[in-house]
Amino acid sequence: MTHRSGLILSAFVMGAGHHAASWRHPAAPDTPAELTPAHYLELARIAERGKFQSFFLADTLSFSPNLELNGISNLEPLITLAAIAGQTEHIGLVATVSTAFYPPYHLARLINTLDHVSAGRFGWNVVTSTADREARNFGLETLLEHDDRYRDAADFVDGTLHLLNSWAPDAVLRDRATGRYLDPALVADAPARFGRFDFGGALDLPRSPQGTPVLVQAGRSPAGITFAGKYAEVVFTVQRSFTEAHSFRAQLRAAAEQAGRAPGDIRVLPGLWPFLGSTEAEARQLHAELEELVLPEQVAKQIEIFTGLDLSGHGWDEVIPELPESGFQGQQGRYHKLRELIAGGENTLRKLQKEFGTSRGHQVLVGTPEQVADSIVEWFDGGAVDGFSIQPPILPHGLELFVDHVVPELQRRGVFHRDYTAATFRDELRATSAVPAG
Numbered sequence: 114m115t116h117r118s119g120l121i122l123s124a125f126v127m128g129a130g131h132h133a134a135s136w137r138h139p140a141a142p143d144t145p146a147e148l149t150p151a152h153y154l155e156l157a158r159i160a161e162r163g164k165f166q167s168f169f170l171a172d173t174l175s176f177s178p179n180l181e182l183n184g185i186s187n188l189e190p191l192i193t194l195a196a197i198a199g200q201t202e203h204i205g206l207v208a209t210v211s212t213a214f215y216p217p218y219h220l221a222r223l224i225n226t227l228d229h230v231s232a233g234r235f236g237w238n239v240v241t242s243t244a245d246r247e248a249r250n251f252g253l254e255t256l257l258e259h260d261d262r263y264r265d266a267a268d269f270v271d272g273t274l275h276l277l278n279s280w281a282p283d284a285v286l287r288d289r290a291t292g293r294y295l296d297p298a299l300v301a302d303a304p305a306r307f308g309r310f311d312f313g314g315a316l317d318l319p320r321s322p323q324g325t326p327v328l329v330q331a332g333r334s335p336a337g338i339t340f341a342g343k344y345a346e347v348v349f350t351v352q353r354s355f356t357e358a359h360s361f362r363a364q365l366r367a368a369a370e371q372a373g374r375a376p377g378d379i380r381v382l383p384g385l386w387p388f389l390g391s392t393e394a395e396a397r398q399l400h401a402e403l404e405e406l407v408l409p410e411q412v413a414k415q416i417e418i419f420t421g422l423d424l425s426g427h428g429w430d431e432v433i434p435e436l437p438e439s440g441f442q443g444q445q446g447r448y449h450k451l452r453e454l455i456a457g458g459e460n461t462l463r464k465l466q467k468e469f470g471t472s473r474g475h476q477v478l479v480g481t482p483e484q485v486a487d488s489i490v491e492w493f494d495g496g497a498v499d500g501f502s503i504q505p506p507i508l509p510h511g512l513e514l515f516v517d518h519v520v521p522e523l524q525r526r527g528v529f530h531r532d533y534t535a536a537t538f539r540d541e542l543r544a545t546s547a548v549p550a551g
């Protein structure tokens with residue numbers, strides 16, 4: 114057998130599970146566990162037991178239209194991760210933070226401290242925010258237009274990284290004999306400006322173990338790909354077919370090269386929804402049970418979020434109008450996917466539930482651990498992915514099944530590491546990616 118570990122696994126958890134009906138299924142806890150920090154702590158521990166390289170909490174900054182039926186996604190991610198950091202040792206901890214509303218100085222302090230608290234395990238999923246309802250919680254009518262958001266995000270990230278880098282690793286002297294605590298020559302304490310962001314001087318905190326967080330990103334538009342090429346070390350994405358995933362990864366690797374980086378500096382992790390059973394029939398039953406619990410309003414709300422269409426009151430089989438080619442200012446990737454599906458005849462809530470609806474366009478695998486491992490290995494060996502963002506339909510149920518049954522299978526096949534080897538999240542990613550394919 115060849116030894117070619119190198120696959121990256123990230124656990125993307127959301128409330129009682131990614132599936133819209135997760136909390137109603139008997140495999141989900143009876144109590145509203147997803148409202149408690151203990152739930153997220155348990156999930157992180159399970160992912161760490163499975164040697165996942167990363168654990169991810171998403172975030173948006175408004176009351177979501179699908180909260181009423183789908184339930185909560187998670188608690189505030191930076192604080193939740195701070196609690197998890199104290200109870201885990203190895204796993205990378207990734208949180209979404211939007212570039213649209215935070216003052217970078219505040220964010221740099223939070224990131225710096227989280228990287229200290231986790232001993233070098235923090236990752237930042239950089240998002241630009243996509244909904245005007247988020248802007249309205251911050252005194253703004255609308256977000257900037259799509260491509261302007263990416264330009265502004267570049268200034269925001271540059272500014273935040275500048276602050277995080279303002280202390281050189283050896284700036285602290287703590288020299289009792291001379292009485293000098295710091296070497297001011299090693300702290301960049303000068304005013305600086307990045308686009309609309311102005312700083313009077315350096316960060317007031319010592320450099321953290323990683324210095325800067327592992328940068329994660331999830332754009333699929335041309336502007337998003339250019340942005341990822343410049344900054345992203347990890348990319349989350351929605352890819353349903355091997356061919357599309359392969360070409361998307363090639364685009365990102367080319368974008369990284371264009372930005373003067375090595376193609377391997379960027380790792381592409383499409384989302385994967387595993388519906389697992391000890392037999393294929395059992396897995397199919399779980400999938401069917403969950404899909405049957407979905408209400409038409411849940412599919413409608415999901416489509417509304419990604420297209421701006423008003424589908425309130427739409428029945429399962431009512432025809433949905435075609436979408437215009439341009440003008441939508443939210444997430445571009447999903448908008449165009451839905452536009453294509455609707456134009457291609459998948460134009461009712463019932464059809465869209467099947468083709469897109471409850472998995473938000475992510476790849477769905479229904480089967481035994483061996484079947485899921487087969488598909489993962491095929492995509493990985495074929496060069497379509499560097500790994501997957503595992504998005505279990507029910508939590509903790511689906512993550513436990515994956516860790517206990519799919520992970521050992523991937524390890525047996527030699528594609529996934531058996532243990533952590535590095536001290537920081539960035540070094541763990543480098544150690545994983547450095548293993549040559551056998």
Ligand SMILES: Cc1cc2nc3c(=O)[nH]c(=O)nc-3n(C[C@H](O)[C@H](O)[C@H](O)COP(=O)(O)O)c2cc1C
Binds near residue numbers: 242
């Ligand atoms: C797996 C995944 C996770 C994401 N998490 C968040 C999130 O937590 N918050 C957010 O505002 N956007 C999130 N997004 C949206 C992306 O940041 C981005 O807006 C989207 O992929 C569209 O990018 P584009 O307009 O460049 O195509 C996520 C996207 C994906 C695929």
